[in-house]
Amino acid sequence: MNARWFRSPTLHPCTLALAVSAYIALAFNLPFYLALERIFQQLEHVDYGFVASIPLFVIAVLNLVLALCCWKGITKPLVIMLIISSSLVSYTMLTYGVVFDYGMIENLFETNPAEAGSYLNLNVVLWLTITALLPTLVVCRVRLCQRQTLAGELLHKAASVTLSVLCVLAIAFFYYKDYSSVGRNNSYLKTMIVPTHFIYSSAKYINNTFLTTPVPFETLGQDASQSPLAADAKPTLMVIVVGETARSMNLAYNGYSRPTTPFTQDKNLISMKRVSSCGTATAVSVPCLFSPQTRSGFDGKRARNQSNLMDIFGYAGIDSVWKDNDGGSKGVAKRMSYLPVDPSAHPQFCEGGVCVDEVLLEDFDTQIDAMQGNRVVVLHLIGSHGPTYYQRYPQSMAAFTPACNSNNIETCTEQELVNVYDNTIRYTDYVLNQTIKRLQGMSDRYKTALVYLSDHGESLGENGLYLHGFPYGLAPKQQTTVPWLMWFSDAFSRDKGIDRQCLVKKGEQAELSHDNFFHSMLGIMDVHTSLYQPQLDLFADCRQ
Known part of the structure; x- marks a missing residue:
């Protein structure tokens, strides 16, 4: 065989940039093209020239950016990074229907190693090998050359950029109305283009988190106080259970x-x-849940740099502790007693660095008795976090079978996926029951109550979507409708004047949100502060 077949090809950086642009545009944007196909199917007339121009437009835009960035010394590392990251993003979008907007990037950066590892499986490895590793090996073999003079190099680069600009202008000339119409009516499409939007979102997150001057901490609610506790009165003990990935519609309490x-x-x-x-x-x-801000105007950066509900409890003299089994409080517990679960200390509840939520009840009584005055304990569950749902409960508690005992959830049947998810909801109910039993056992020392509220819901394949993290304005109700459960001891109910029938009726009829949590907890704990808004306190009109 001729030896020339084994020689490394020689390319100019701009030529490699064009080839990589075409590869990324065609190989990793299938979710984008499938979304376009669904849109076109609903239109009465579609110009096929417009349809054919779309991948050319994506190639031209990518090449325009890459041609400007690609110089001999940095071209290979840059395109290899793009290929690998685009491969991972494309796989996730194809498999789970996830969109990599700012919120998803924020969630990704704050995911702990154990949680990130739960997404690794044979399908991911095969996908990366075929779509990223093999093209990367080809890129590594390419020898890059450039013009002998700087003027010649700039001229070559200018030609590549000009070609891309002319292509974009030509497409705009013929199909501007089509692009404008489809884009304006389906603004979410821009979030699906790989790699532009996830790069933009990542850059924005890195800038906001690491490069921007920190926002000065804003102290709120320092005027907080609580009603004085009589010397012979039992202190109040409130347990707030923050759920993970539980959707309301899968609770029997809510009609399931x-x-x-x-x-x-x-x-x-x-x-x-x-x-x-x-x-x-x-x-x-989670930061929004404990913030005085409402969802419509929520600013996560601001929320992390201002007093939250737990801080205000502290200002009022309420002793609080946060016990965590879900990879962190997202900054909420930054200024209070924080107890993360150590898997090595609880082998009976933990395997492979992952613990079931019953571990949070270890040393529960002792820790509470060591606190002073009125008390608030937060239990942050791992709950129903996917895709490794089967790791969220002891297998002895798998009531619904056959269950999807794999992180390849897209390969499981619909029934297997529902079964394994329902097992997680059922186990959370078990943990809530065990917690309530502990509280009932403390009735001689405290007036006890428990509030359970999940952070967000989950998609289980409905409309081709899995997991969570979809942009809120487009997210299905499965990801945005969450359970909110409450239990009160008789002593707590009497002390707070709770009208149970009023709350039951409100539970059936009222449209509530996370916006109500902050003010409801201030109200039910009788914390007085100028931040309190009674119209957002669900208990306000149900107390005698």
């Missing part, structure tokens, strides 16, 4: 046909059945 809440059925829980989350990812919803 399966018995997913059997353990707390005798505990007289009250369910708020129409509750909207602040976001579709933990990194947004």
Whole structure:
């Protein structure tokens, strides 16, 4: 065989940039093209010239950017990074229907290693090998050359940029109305183009998080105070359980046909059945949940640099602790007692660095008794976090079978996926019941109560979507409708003057959201502050 077949090809950086632009545009933008196909199917007339121009437009735009950035010394590392990252983004979008907007990038950066590892499986490895590793090896073999003079190099680069600009202008000349119409009516499409939007979102997150001058901390609610506790009175003990990825429609309390809440059925829980989350990812919803800001104007950067509900409890003299089994409080517990789960200390509940939520009840009584005055304990669950749903509960508690015991959830049947998810909801109900039992056992020392509220919901294949994190304005109700459950001891109910029937009725009829949580907790804990808004306190008109 001729030896020339084994020689490394020699290309100019601009030529390699064009080849890589075409590869990324055609190989990694299938989710974008499929979304366009669904849109075109709803139109009465589609210009096929317009359809054919779309991949050319994407290639031209990518080449325009790459041609400007590609110089001999940095071309290979740049295009290799783009190929690998685009491959991962494309796989995630194709498999789970996830869109990499700013919120998803924020969630990605704040994901712990154990959680990130749950997404790794054979399908990911095969996809990366075929679409990223093999093209990367080809890029590595290419020998790059450039013009002998700087003027010649700039001329070559200018020619490549000009070609891309002319292509964009020509497409705009013939099909501007089509692009304008489709883009204006389907603005989400820009978030699906690989790699432009995830690069933009990543750059924005890095700038806001690491490069921007920190926002001065804003102290709110320093005027907070609580009603004085009589010397002979029992202190209040409130347990706030922050759920993970639980969707309201899969709770039997909310009309679901399966018995997913059997353990707390005798505990007289009250369910708020129409509750909207602040976001579709933990990194947004948890800070928003504890912030005085509402969802419509929520600014995550500002929320992380101002007092939250737990801080205000502290200003009022309420002793608080945060116990975490979900990779962090997203900044909420930054200024309070914070107890993350150590998997190595609890092997009976943990395997492979992942713990089931019952671990949060270890040393529960002792930790509470060591606190002073009125107390608030936050239990941050890992709940129903996917795709490794089967790791969220002991296998001895797998009531619904066959279950999807794999992180390749897209390969499981619809019933297997629903079964494994319902098992996580059922196990959360078990943990809630165990917590309530602990609180009942403390009735001689405290007036006890429990509030459970999830951060966001989950898609289980409906409309081709899986997991969560879809842009809020486009997210389905499965990702934005969450459970809100409450349990009160008799002593707590009497002390707070709770009208149970009023709350039950409100749970059936009221449209609530995470916006209500901050003010409801201030109200029910009798914390007085100028921040409190009674119209957002769900308890306000149900107390005698």
